[in-house]
Amino acid sequence: MKKQITNMSKESKIRPRKHLGQNFLIDRSILEVIVNAAKLTKDDLVLEIGAGTGTLTEALSRDAGHVVAVEIDERLVSLLRQKFFQYPDVEIVKGDFLQLNLTELTASSTLISEKSKVVANLPYYITSPIILELFRHAELFERLVVLVQKEVAERIVAAPGSKRYGAFSVAVQYHADPEIMAIVPPEAFWPQPKVDSAVVKMMIREAPRVKTVDEGIFFAVVRGGFAKRRKTILRALSMAGKTYPELASVKEDSIRRILAEVGVDSERRAETLSLEEFGRIADAIALERGELSQGEKHDVH
The missing domain is CATH 3.40.50.150 (Vaccinia Virus protein VP39)
Known part of the structure; x- marks a missing residue:
């Protein structure tokens, strides 16, 4: 050849x-x-x-x-x-x-x-x-x-x-x-x-591995988390609103509460999170923004 x-x-x-x-x-x-x-x-x-x-x-x-x-x-x-x-x-x-x-x-x-x-x-x-x-x-x-x-x-x-x-x-x-x-x-x-x-x-x-209410928010969370790879997921997402409009309205205190609600330690880094965990965070942020009704739940295939 x-x-x-x-x-x-x-x-x-x-x-x-x-x-x-x-x-x-x-x-x-x-x-x-x-x-x-x-x-x-x-x-x-x-x-x-x-x-x-x-x-x-x-x-x-x-x-x-x-x-x-x-x-x-x-x-x-x-x-x-x-x-x-x-x-x-x-x-x-x-x-x-x-x-x-x-x-x-x-x-x-x-x-x-x-x-x-x-x-x-x-x-x-x-x-x-x-x-x-x-x-x-x-x-x-x-x-x-x-x-x-x-x-x-x-x-x-x-x-x-x-x-x-x-x-x-x-x-x-x-x-x-x-x-x-x-x-x-x-x-x-x-x-x-x-x-x-x-x-x-x-x-x-x-079907996608993670069922999430809003793909835009999901990938904003993923990209935002990894954009500051060496920072904690709390700090990375708190800073991500400057770059990703999907996250602009969610402030640090809300992110801290959301992480606690979905069972993700705020001191962890994005590189340790599974797709399922990214999905839970994204859906909670969607709920925070009023895009997810109380009756809808996150699912993983």
Whole structure:
């Protein structure tokens, strides 16, 4: 695979662009891990983000019903369109993924599967924004299988109390059940990155892990708590109102009382709180703001 890709690079005079995070996968065994984790059928529409030289695209096309491959680099788009000219079930889309309409991108009346799958070697420089954008449209997808930096993978699966646990961990685990499928060394890419990578599978949940009355308040509490990571949850949330309007009207005394009511020690830090605890705090703040009736209760799935 490496020889094939490097020869392509020489013939087309296309060199990987570092600022676009272009590290092309050249290890066939890792390619198989990714494809196997996707569990593709001919009923599936697959969205690939950052198609690169088309190595993964070609592997996906063998098992999926339709592949929509997004690539921002116009040089590679031209190469991909030549390569897949005779592949009716492969659609090459030129553009910045974050600027595209995901509903339109995944629409297909000819496939049976109600939800699409995302399978991608994500550009490392923009991994987190891409994943968060996918979760904003979580209802469109059944699973995500992505190749990312190992450090990002560890953040995705991190548990409360671990050094990698943060707002990104909570956002992923709110929407999905993540699992690291394989650790990938730098030698699996050309050019080689300076860090290890990992294949991560994220199964989208039918309902969020935490049922909360107001997602806006929930994520404001999460982001506000982690924004001042070394401070107590009381101090962090007391300061968060300056940044997050959802919390602006809730003062320190109210937050102290709310934490006591929901059973969270005010001296704890955000990095120790579970999704359930963030949810209880968020619902109590919603009640404080008059958005939650006395009869409604917090629930965890």
